[in-house]
Amino acid sequence: MSGLIFDLDGTLIDSAPDVHAAVNKTLEEIGTGGLPLEQVRGFIGNGVGVLMERVIAAKGLSQDAHASLLSIFRRHYDADPATLTTLYPNVAETVAHFHAMGLPLGICTNKPEAPTRTILESFGFLGAFDSIVGGDSTSARKPDPVPLLTARDRLGVTDVIYIGDSEVDAECAQRAGLPFALFSGGYHRQPLDELPQSARFDDFAELPAIIARLLAETA
C-alpha cells in the first residue's frame, strides 16, 4: 500500500504573510521595527526556533532573548495562523483528487503541530490527512528523517512519496530513502537543480501524473 506525505509551508500553503504578521507583532511588542515580508519568507522552513534565530540576527538583537521572543511569537501566531494564508493554485483540487482515490495522505512539516492543525482545519483539510507530524511532534525536526518516517509509520503504509518545496525536504527524503517530488513555487534557499529529487513540478495540476509515474516505479 502506498501513500503521500506533504510538507506544509511553501508547498500546500503560502503561509509567509501570517508568519510575517506574527513576527512584526512580536517585534512591535518589544518596541523594535518590523521586517519586510520577503525577508521573513526566506526564514521559513527549519521550524519556528530557527525562524526566530534568523529574526534576531536580522535585527541585531541578542540571542539571549530567543526564548522570550519565541514565546511572544507563538502567542501571536497560534492565535491567528490562517487569516492571510492562501493555498497555492490547484492544491485543493489535487488533494481532493488523491483523497477520492483512497490514497492515505499525511503532513510532515517543521511547523508546530497546533497551528498546523488550525490551518488545515481552516481550509477544510483536516479530514483528508490521516497522519500529521509537526516540528514538535517527534524528537527531531527535518532534515532529520525521523519525522518523515514517523508520518509514514502513522499512515500504516510501506511506500510513500514525499512532496515538498525546499532543501530541508529534499535532504529529509533522501536520508529517509524515500522518493521526493519538488514543488518549484515555494521557499527554497538553494538552487532547485542542486537538490536531490525524483520529480519537479511548477503547478499542482501536474502532480497527479507525476505521482502515478512514481507509484508505478515503486510498485
Ligand SMILES: O=C(O)COP(=O)(O)O
Ligand atoms: O519552518 C516551519 O516552521 C515550517 O516549514 P515547513 O512546513 O516547510 O516544514
Ligand SMILES: [Mg+2]
Ligand atoms: Mg516547506
